[in-house]
Amino acid sequence: MTTTIHLCIATGQNAANFIPLKQLGAQTIWILETPDMQKQHSAKNLTQALKQALPEAQVRTLAFDDSTPAAMQAAALQLACDELDGQHVIFHATGGTKLMVLAIHQQLLNLQSGAGSYRLLYADTAHQTLSWLDEAPRQEPMADVVTLNEQLLLRGYRSSNDTRPAAIQQRASERAKVTKFMGEKSAQLQGFLGALNFHARQAADGKSLTQEFNYLPRAQSPAGKLLELAEEQALLSINEAYSQITFANAEVAEYFCGGWVEEYVFLKFTGTLAPTQYTLGAQITQIQSKNPNEIDGIAVANNRALIIECKAKKQDQAQDAIYKLGQLVKQVGGLMARGLYVSARQVSEPDRNRAREYGVDVLAADELAKLSDYLRQWKSNASQ
Template sequence: MKTCLVSLVSDQTIPNILVALHFRPDFLLFFSTKKMEEKVKTKAILDTLLMRGLDYTSNYHVFQVNENSLLDLQQQFIDWTAKTGDAYNYIVNLTCGNKLMSLSAYDLFKEYEATMVYVPIPRNEFLIPFPKHRPKEPTLLKERLSVEEYLTAYGFSINNKSKTIKNFQKAKERRKITEFIINRYEVLQELFYTFIQDLRELIKKFPKNGYAYSLGKTLKNDSEREMLKLFGFGYENGKFIKNLDKSECRFLCGGWLEEYVYIAVEEALGIKGNVMIGVEAIDRKGNKNEFDVIFTYENSLNLIECKSLDPDEGSEFKVGIIDFYYKLGALRRNFGLTPNAYLATTSKEVYDQTGNIKPHLIERGKQFNITLVPYDKLKNIKEFLSKT
C-alpha cells in the first residue's frame, strides 16, 4: 500500500520539509488555513521539496480548514476519502499547526492506525510518541538544508545567484588582503574612513568603465602603504592611483568586512553548513531583502550584518543597528522566519568608557536574538561563533 504523509501547515515550514525528505512518501496531504494559504506556505514546502528532486505536483491535496474547529478538519478528510476512494498507510506529522488542529488530526488518524511523529524544534530528530507507554527512541533527521532551500521554504527567491558566485570568488581572491586589514585595522581605519568619504556616494551611480581613483591622503604608517600595495595601487605625481571597478569600490567602503566574515564562517562550518555572501532575496510581494552573510547550520538559519562605520558618526551606527532590528522584526512578523543574528562591526561606538560593550546594546540585542560581534572578537570570529 502507498504511503501518505499528513502535514499541518503553519508559519514554520522546516519540520514539514525535513519529515517529507526523510520518509519520501507517495502522496502529501496538507491541513492548512486561509491565512497560511494567503502566505503561500504550502507552495513554499512543495517548491523546496522540488529543489531536492521530489515533485509532488500531481500527488498532493490541501484542505483549508477552520483552525478553531475540531470537527471541520475531520469532516473534510472523510468527505475527500469517500469521493476519491484512496487508501494509504498514513504518517502524521503533528509538529505544526495550532493545538486544536493537532488534537483533531491525532483523534482522526489514530482510527487509521497511522504513525504519529513529532519534531522537537530545533533538534534534528523526530519522536514517535505513541503508544505512549512504549515510545520509540528518537530518529535522526539526516537532511540538511542549504541557504537557498531554507529561504525557499519561507517564500523567498534569490534573484542574484550568479552575482553571489562572483562575490564568493572575489572573497577568495582577496583573502590575503582582508586578513591583513583585520589584523591591522586600528592603524588602517583612518585610511578606510578616507575611502568611505571619497567613494561612498559613487557606488550608487558607478561608471560603467570604472573609476580612476586618486588618493590625496598623506599616508601615516607602513601598514597603509602595504595595504595600498596589496590592493594594486600605483604611485604617480605624488598620489596613489588605481582604476577601480564597482566590486573594488564596495570593498574599500566596507565590503572587505563582509568578505572577511564570509571566509571565516565558511572555514568554521566546513561541510557541515552552507554559507553565501551578498544575497538579494525577493519575498512573495516583490520586496527585496539584502543579507551580507547568511548561512545554515544544523537546519538553523543565521544572518550576519556587517557594519564598518566612522567612529565619529555614532548616530549612523545607531541607524544601522535599528535598521537591522527592523529587518529581523519584519522577517519574523511577515514570514515566521526566526534566524540567529549577528551584528559584526569595527565601530568603537559600541564600547563604553570602561572598554565594555554598552549595556543597552546588549539588552536590545537580546530582545531580537542578536549577538554583537565587536572588533576585538572579529579577529577570532571562528572561535567566537563556535561558542555561541
C-alpha cells in the same frame, strides 16, 4: 506496495513539516490548510520546497475549517471517514493549534480498527529530534536535510544568484592579504580606517582618485603597514611628500569604503564553514509579492540559517541596519535562525541590546578577528 499518506498541517514554520517529510522520503503528502495559513501562503511555500526536494512526490492541499471547536471536529471527522478510511497514515502533528491536533488525532485513531493504520510523529526542531507515538514509542535524531535553496523556498523566497560570481571570488582572493589584515588588525586601525573610509568615499563618488590626507601614518605603525601592503598589491599608490593616496580605480575605492568587510566575511566563510552551504551577496525575491531583498550573507547548517549584514559605516547608522537584519532573520530564517551584524566600526551598547532582542549577534571593530571562532561555534551549536 502499500501507500503511506503523510498528513501535515500548514504552519508559519514550515521547516517542522519539511524536515521529517524529506528525511522519511515521503511520496504521498497531504497538507491541511486553515484560512489563516492560506493568507500566509504556507502550503504553497511548503509545496515549492517539496517539489525541489522530492520531485516524485504527490502533494495535495486540503482546506480545513478551524473557526470553532465544532467546525474542527466536523472537518476532522470528514477527513478521517471520507478521505482516509482504510488508508495507512502518518500524521505530522507539529503544526496547527493543540485543539486542532487533538481533534484530528481523535478521529484518526479509528483507522486502526479497520483496514488502515495510524502513526503520529512530532518534529522538535529546537532539539533536532523526531518523536514517534505508536505501539512502539521512540525518538530518533533529526537529519541535516535542508539545503540553502530549500530554506529560502520554505519561507517564500527565491534566489537569483545562489553562488557568488566567480569574478568576485577571484578578486577577493587576490586582495585577501589586505582584507585579512584590516579585519584582524581592526582594533589597531580604528582611527585610520575612519579617515581611509572617508577619502575612499570621495574617490568612489566621482571625485579625484587622488586624495590628500591631513597626514599619513608612520611606516612601522599598523596603519602604515596596511598602506604598504595595499601598495604592494597595486590597490593604491602613496605620495608621502604631499600626504596623498591615489586609489587604483573607483572599484578599489569602493572596496576601501566598506566592501572589504564583505570580502573579509567571504574569506572566513570559505575557510571555516565548508562544506556548509552558504552564499554572499544574495539577491532574493519574495515569491508572492515580488519584493526584492539583498542579503550580504546566508549560511545553512543542520537545518538552521545564519543571516549576515556587513557594514563599515558610522555607528549612528547601525540601528537601522540591525533592525533590517532582525526582520530578515524572522522572514527568511524563521524561529531557529540567527543574525550576525558585522561592522568595521564600534556598535553602542544600546544597539547591542536591541540586536539581542532581534536574535542578532554583533561582531564590531576589534571583534572582527573573532569571526572564524564565531562561525565555528555557530556551526557547532546548530548541530546540538
